[in-house]
Amino acid sequence: MQEYSEKRDFYRMAVDCAARYRVDGAGSVQNATVKDLSAGGVQLRTAHEVASGATLNVEIQPGKAITPPLHAVAKVIRCTPTDDGGFSIACTIERMLSVDEAGADFP
Numbered sequence: 001m002q003e004y005s006e007k008r009d010f011y012r013m014a015v016d017c018a019a020r021y022r023v024d025g026a027g028s029v030q031n032a033t034v035k036d037l038s039a040g041g042v043q044l045r046t047a048h049e050v051a052s053g054a055t056l057n058v059e060i061q062p063g064k065a066i067t068p069p070l071h072a073v074a075k076v077i078r079c080t081p082t083d084d085g086g087f088s089i090a091c092t093i094e095r096m097l098s099v100d101e102a103g104a105d106f107p
Helices: none
Strands: 013-023 030-037 041-046 055-060 070-081 087-096
Touching: 013 041, 041 055, 041 070, 055 087
Parallel strands: none
Antiparallel strands: 013 030, 013 055, 030 041, 041 087, 055 070, 070 087
16 A cells, blocks of 8 residues: 655646747747646646746647637746757646637737
């Protein structure tokens, strides 16, 4: 019997879906893959390094068109290199965005 107590405030779900993000103040949108997601945070894999403390506007594309994209403002906690030459970006979700709020960032 395992004696492990989950210390997280929210359950973390393993996910493997497409995402896009824009660093606040940057002009370009970057592609990413969501690796896990919870009510309080998200982990992205991307080809680009992002500074800790940066604010991202994130759009998560679900696998099926029946579900609308999730839009959020997230703050980067850490960005670490991965074995495949990319980066793993751990973020806290600061707030969710409506489709109207996110529309300008993801045309």
